[in-house]
Amino acid sequence: MSAAIMEVNAEARRILAVSISKLYASRTQRGGLRLHRSLLLSLVMKSARDIYHSSRESEGPPVGGEQPSTEEAMDACSGCPGEANPGHREPQPEPESVEPAPEDPEGCDGEITEDKENRSPARQSRKRRGKASAAPDFLPSKRARLEPGEERYAAAPLGSCCRAGAVDSLSALSLNRVIPAF
Amino acid sequence: MWSDWGAAGPGGDMQWCFSQVKGAIDDDVAEADIISTVEFNHTGELLATGDKGGRVVIFQQEIENKNPPQFRSEYNVYSTFQSHEPEFDYLKSLEIEEKINKIRWLPQKNAAQFLLSTNDKTIKLWKISERDKRPEGYNLKEEDGRYKDPNTITSLRVPVLIPMDLMVEASPRRVFANAHTYHINSISVNSDNETYLSADDLRINLWHLEITDRSFNIVDIKPANMEELTEVITAAEFHPHQCNTFVYSSSKGTIRLCDMRASALCDKHSKLFEEPEDPSNRSFFSEIISSISDVKFSHNGRYMMTRDYLSVKIWDLNMENRPVETYQVHEYLRSKLCSLYENDCIFDKFECCWNGNDSVVMTGSYNNFFRMFDRGHRRDVTLEASRENSKPMQVLKPRKVCAGGKRKKDEISVDSLDFNKKILHTAWHPQDNIIAVATTNNLYIFQDKVI
Numbered sequence: 001m002s003a004a005i006m007e008v009n010a011e012a013r014r015i016l017a018v019s020i021s022k023l024y025a026s027r028t029q030r031g032g033l034r035l036h037r038s039l040l041l042s043l044v045m046k047s048a049r050d051i052y053h054s055s056r057e058s059e060g061p062p063v064g065g066e067q068p069s070t071e072e073a074m075d076a077c078s079g080c081p082g083e084a085n086p087g088h089r090e091p092q093p094e095p096e097s098v099e100p101a102p103e104d105p106e107g108c109d110g111e112i113t114e115d116k117e118n119r120s121p122a123r124q125s126r127k128r129r130g131k132a133s134a135a136p137d138f139l140p141s142k143r144a145r146l147e148p149g150e151e152r153y154a155a156a157p158l159g160s161c162c163r164a165g166a167v168d169s170l171s172a173l174s175l176n177r178v179i180p181a182f
Numbered sequence: 183m184w185s186d187w188g189a190a191g192p193g194g195d196m197q198w199c200f201s202q203v204k205g206a207i208d209d210d211v212a213e214a215d216i217i218s219t220v221e222f223n224h225t226g227e228l229l230a231t232g233d234k235g236g237r238v239v240i241f242q243q244e245i246e247n248k249n250p251p252q253f254r255s256e257y258n259v260y261s262t263f264q265s266h267e268p269e270f271d272y273l274k275s276l277e278i279e280e281k282i283n284k285i286r287w288l289p290q291k292n293a294a295q296f297l298l299s300t301n302d303k304t305i306k307l308w309k310i311s312e313r314d315k316r317p318e319g320y321n322l323k324e325e326d327g328r329y330k331d332p333n334t335i336t337s338l339r340v341p342v343l344i345p346m347d348l349m350v351e352a353s354p355r356r357v358f359a360n361a362h363t364y365h366i367n368s369i370s371v372n373s374d375n376e377t378y379l380s381a382d383d384l385r386i387n388l389w390h391l392e393i394t395d396r397s398f399n400i401v402d403i404k405p406a407n408m409e410e411l412t413e414v415i416t417a418a419e420f421h422p423h424q425c426n427t428f429v430y431s432s433s434k435g436t437i438r439l440c441d442m443r444a445s446a447l448c449d450k451h452s453k454l455f456e457e458p459e460d461p462s463n464r465s466f467f468s469e470i471i472s473s474i475s476d477v478k479f480s481h482n483g484r485y486m487m488t489r490d491y492l493s494v495k496i497w498d499l500n501m502e503n504r505p506v507e508t509y510q511v512h513e514y515l516r517s518k519l520c521s522l523y524e525n526d527c528i529f530d531k532f533e534c535c536w537n538g539n540d541s542v543v544m545t546g547s548y549n550n551f552f553r554m555f556d557r558g559h560r561r562d563v564t565l566e567a568s569r570e571n572s573k574p575m576q577v578l579k580p581r582k583v584c585a586g587g588k589r590k591k592d593e594i595s596v597d598s599l600d601f602n603k604k605i606l607h608t609a610w611h612p613q614d615n616i617i618a619v620a621t622t623n624n625l626y627i628f629q630d631k632v633i
Contacts, residue, residue: 011520015466018524031279031302035364035383036414036433036473037529043469044523051466 005055012052019045197631198578205624217620223287226611232282236266263352266301302365307356315343361397368418374425381418400448417477435472457504467519475531480540489534509555514585514596537610546605567619567626
């Protein structure tokens with residue numbers, strides 16, 4: 001890799017790490033998540049992701065060791081499902097913006113009111129296994145679990161981008177999902 | 183090119199002098215004391231501040247010497263009250279901050295003064311009235327309030343009003359609640375003096391001042407799928423004279439002018455003001471710095487001013503494709519955007535204001551600097567609000583930031599700027615050259631040497 005490209009990569013990764021930590025920190029902010037701020041953070045993350053990806057593409061096949069943790073970072077960004085819930089009720093700001101919320105079943109099931117307290121364990125499934133469940137090196141060590149319900153979104157048009165594995169998936173990754181379901 | 187506006191000269195050059203400073207002196211700032219909004223009323227006689235603790239403090243101008251050039255006035259505390267308290271939204275498990283986001287005065291109609299103050303969710307109409315007389319000579323009560331024994335009352339008299347020490351009372355007259363899902367960023371009183379708007383991240387509501395249980399939604403930019411959200415509303419204001427016209431700015435750097443006569447829901451703008459982005463300035467942070475933090479109409483209603491992170495732009499309402507004037511507030515920060523992102527300063531929302539005759543605009547910066555741009559004379563100046571320059575009537579010396587290269591004497595280098603000392607809120611007296619500048623927890627009042 002050329003030095004300039006490596007520098008851009010490092011910068012993009014650093015900005016991504018800073019952005020993710022800001023998103024985590026905003027969960028504990030007084031007054032709740034700020035939509036404007038979250039939007040701006042997601043735009044920066046998108047820029048960083050795009051620049052990182054395009055610089056790696058221009059360099060050809062990626063170096064093996066670097067890939068997994070970056071993908072995990074990207075996957076962490078993609079974790080939030082966003083909620084399509086027109087009209088039924090005003091969606092609440094999610095405390096966990098970088099991971100799927102427990103409330104998302106409502107958006108998917110439409111009219112069915114989800115009983116969050118007594119969800120059937122059979123519906124819970126872990127979407128990603130293996131390397132993706134290991135915490136990326138720059139995230140807080142106590143990483144929250146992927147919440148059940150993430151699997152549901154696999155069927156949605158945007159869901160296909162959430163599969164871990166191929167580098168190509170990064171390009172389809174929608175960072176829109178960072179925006180909490182307000 | 184623009185010249186520095188430092189030297190005094192004959193014929194109307196402004197020379198700013200320190201007048202007063204309000205607030206605690208010590209460096210340890212209590213979070214509740216952080217000033218979050220500053221606003222003069224329509225005559226400039228009253229100056230209101232709101233803080234993070236939900237309090238409103240109103241200062242009243244007392245003129246000591248009316249005659250120019252010795253014009254002297256002082257702003258003294260007139261009324262202090264707790265406008266908003268912290269609340270808890272049980273449904274969403276969220277705390278609602280009591281911080282006062284905006285204060286807007288209503289034009290005065292009678293002896294009392296009225297203002298609107300808002301936090302993230304609730305707008306309140308406050309009545310501030312003076313009481314300088316009290317009744318005396320009740321028939322059934324003693325002077326201390328105890329009730330008399332009715333058997334002792336043998337005659338009847340009419341109570342009289344006798345003078346007393348001035349008491350200023352603030353009472354909440356209306357509470358406009360439960361109309362905003364997102365955080366309120368603006369309120370603006372209409373020129374019809376009957377309605378006002380409130381704007382949050384995605385919606386703008388129109389209220390009648392007398393009606394609290396409902397409002398009209400006039401702008402709604404919430405997408406059906408929140409994942410498709412690309413921009414939010416950052417500020418909104420009614421036109422100063424046309425009661426059907428308002429503007430709202432967005433996080434994408436656009437301003438939309440809407441006409442309420444066109445339709446009930448003003449999702450379709452009448453005009454869209456947008457300047458194409460300069461591709462050479464593209465960076466990770468281009469979107470953040472193009473987000474507009476404040477929009478203000480000029481007093482004459484012909485122009486509007488927008489503030490984004492690095493600049494102030496003046497727009498002619500008749501020209502949508504670019505601003506007529508652009509002023510760089512602190513261009514030297516462009517190369518520091520990454521650090522400013524890390525320390526969160528890039529999210530700071532600076533406000534801007536016009537002077538009374540729309541010839542000068544002002545906005546804040548870091549290191550307790552604030553900037554003024556004289557549109558007519560094409561000059562700009564950087565001044566500082568600090569305790570060191572706070573001797574009575576001390577003339578403020580223009581400041582200069584050294585962007586690079588050799589630092590001259592009296593210049594301050596970019597790396598020495600204190601980014602914790604920021605001036606986000608400034609206000610200009612509607613008629614005179616008196617300005618109020620809020621640092622973190624202090625309010626500075628400066629006036630022109632010659633008024």
